[in-house]
Amino acid sequence: MIIKKITIQGFKSIYDRTEFSFDENGLWKISGPVGSGKTTVGEAILWCLYGSVKDRTGGELISWGLKKCEGIVEMATGGHDLVIRRLMKRQGQGEMDILVDGEPLEYTDKRSGQQILESEYYDVSRTAVESLCIISFNNFRSIAQMNPGSKESRQFIDDVFGFGIVKSYIDEAKVHVSSLRDEMTGIDAVVRSLEREKFRLEEGIDRYRSMMDVPSDEEISIRKDIASLQEVMARADGDSQRRISGIKSEIAGLDTRMSACTAEGKVISKNISLIEGGKCPVCGNHIDPGVIEEYKERLSAMRGKYKELKGERDEMAKDLDAYMKECSAMRRDIGTKITSLQSRLQEISMHKSVEIDGYETRIRDIESRISSEKARKTSIEMDMSGWKELYDILYGSSRSVLMKHYVGELNNNINYYMQELQQPYVITFDDRFACTITAFGEDGISPRSLSTGQEKIVNTAVIFGILKTLLNGISFNIIFLDELTSNMHDDLRDITCEMLQKNIKDKCIFIISHAPIDETPFTGEIKVKIAPREEDGRLIQNSIYRMERYEKDEM
Secondary structure, three states, X not given: OEEEEEEEEOEOOEOOOEEEEOOOOEEEEEXXXXXXXXXXXXXXXXXXXXXXOOOOOHHHHEOOOOOEEEEEEEEEEOXXXXXXXXXXXXXXXXXXXXXXXXXEOOOOOHHHXXXXXXXXXXXXXXXXXXXXXXXXXXXXXXXXXXXXOOHHHHHHHHHHOOOHHHHHHHHHHHHHHHHHHHHHHHHHHHHHHHHXXXXXXXXXXXXXXXXXXXXXXXXXXXXXXXXXXXXXXXXXXXXXXXXXXXXXXXXXXXXXXXXXXXXXXXXXXXXXXXXXXXXXXXXXXXXXXXXXXXXXXXXXHHHHHHHHHHHHHHHHHHHHHHHHHHHHHHHHHHHHHHHHHHHHHHHHXXXXXXXXXXXXXXXXXHHHHHHHHXXXXXXXXXXXXXXXXXXXXXXXXHHHHHHHHHHHHHHHHHHHHHXXXXXXXXXXXXXXXXXXXXXXXXXXXXXXXXXXXXXHHHHHHHHHHHHHHOOXXXXXXXXXXXXXXXXXXXXXXXXXXXXXXXXXOXXXXXXXXXXXXXXXXXXXXXXXXXXXXXXXXXXXXXXEEEEEEOOOOOO
């Protein structure tokens, strides 16, 4: 990641638009009075890259009295040319624009845009930049005092030593284990729900089976209604049969009487024929024809009687037919009601059987699903066991195994710089990144027992040792060391600067120190001065930066 230039305006004490170019490698000194804005340069680089500065709020970064600040960084990273513009406001949402090889980068919001930058384009981690490249030693967290095995130590090793790929595997294994655990929790919930449903269905089966033998109130009521209707029908049948039988008997009597009238009328008609022939119908002798009128009267009377009987008989037959139809309609109506009630009884019985069959079918389906879910859980448990084993291996020993490949060279490089700094300490890191110190014939000196100046010397050697060990892995062209040489005596300060100039090439190295430093190893100097001015009736402190290259005498 090569930073070519940053442009800053409205950032802390940088009120005016100010450019910083990093196109000339070498050792540079940043000088100026206290509070003039020397440290601001390093913070500006971090803000341009990441949109935030550790332990600083957004409002603390905007120049006093201003409502916004703007930063632009031009850089080459990951095989691409990037231009990132940031605008931060005291109120409202800020802005971020990203150009990749001259084309706008698409993203949903600033957070996602930053994630894309750090995951897809930046080829140096933020931890490496903040821990090794842009350091304020006043706020520096000692590398030598990191607790072995702590989250901070693991993160530092992953980011600085390039073990991020292992961390990604660890995270992936952790995600898989968590996902499988969630899936098993879901399966347990499904099985519990199915078992509750099975229990409810079994209760339903027991209830319906008990109902098969014990009729319900509805069934009892229906059976009573059927019996009542059957009783009504039987009683009606008895009454109607008796009445019909009586009517038929009367009709039969009338038929007999009509037959008698018919027979007697035939006799009278025959006698009339004999009388008309002059013969006596009794003895066959000659008879007076005048007698015929008597016979005709008798025949007419007989016909009148027959007609009367027939009318009575027809009326009685008509009543009988109407009554029989009425009885038939009543039987049909009662029969229909009985059939309907019997159908309802059958329906209730069938419903019980169907419910039992349905419950049994559903129980079989549930048992099959429970068996399937439990089999799936067993399979997931086996899968999760494998992922947990992988996670435990990667989490527990991967860093230690990988560090063994680095630690020998790392310790050699650190102690090389200790010798360059003419210090008596021997620094040793083990594969857990635990630091031990030997000096003056005493082993096991605790890093926490060092004075502030001694700790700074140790950390300087550690940082340079890591940089030398991982020079190809930390492709960052800026090393910004704020207050590196404070608390050092003059000779050690000069030795430190000479060592930097001699051993770290192809980088812009910036050193901030209030104490005088020999200019010999430096390429040039950034001079910062305070230029107070009045703005909106207030006196503000504005930092002015001027880069000067030292003229070296050619030998």
